[in-house]
Structure formats: structure tokens, C-alpha cells
Amino acid sequence: MSEQSLPGGERPEHADALPEYAERVLDVTEVIPPGRVMTYGDVAEYLEEGGPRQVGRVMSLYGGGVPWWRVVRADGVLLAGHELEALDRYREEGTPLKEASRAAEGHLPRLDLKRARWDGGGRSREQDGRAQGHT
Secondary structure, eight states: OOGGGSGGGOOOSSTTSOOHHHHHHHHHHHHSOTTOBEEHHHHHHHHTSSOHHHHHHHHHHHGGGSOGGGEEOTTOOOOTTOHHHHHHHHHHHTOOEEOOOTTSGGGOOEEOHHHHBOOSTTSOTTTTTTTTTOO
């Protein structure tokens, strides 16, 4: 998958520049409070652009410098390959979890999305023009 899969097929002007959509996704990620999460789809809906796959693509390419563990799958399953690191961060931040059943693979808990999900409240879109693409 390439950057052409981002909304609008946008490409950065300079090789080291982020596409504008990626910047917006990362800006939203940075303001999710500790102990709370948004799904990939929630971020796309908040930005009113793209979808879960585009947000996931941004996070996989550029998300290492932001609290990536706060953008999650809609089913609450921990990010494959990063489960233990994410779990440590969730426990550190007090993110609500559902303990795994004995039948669950690896006995890893899931996120309790009913309690952990953040809707962007407490922060108006007008206050955050950067996340909305306005500078």
C-alpha cells in the first residue's frame, strides 16, 4: 500500500514531509487523554475524512511518535505484535480492560470500549483547527 491510498491521493511536497491527512490523524491521536481510546473509525469520523483503513495506514507508517496505543481496533483486541507493550501502557494509564477468558488465545485482555472510548468531547473542533485542516 502506498501513500496514494490516503484520502485524496495526497502526497507530501517534500520527501520528509507528512501528508496533510497524516498530520491531522496524528494531531487527533495526541489529544486522546490517557486512559481513553478512539477506534480507527472514530478518528476518521472525527476528521470527517477517510475511513478506518486510511487511519490504520497513517498509524502504521507514522504513528511511532504519538500515543499509538490509544487508537485501537473496533473489537477491542490489542494490536498484533504490540500486545504486551500496549497492555503495559493501558495498565499504566488505567485504561479500562476486560479480562480474558481462559479460552482466549494467549489469555490477553481486551479493551473495554464501552468505558474507555473517547468521543473527542471537552475539545471543540473550532479550538482544534489544525486537526480539522485549518491553520
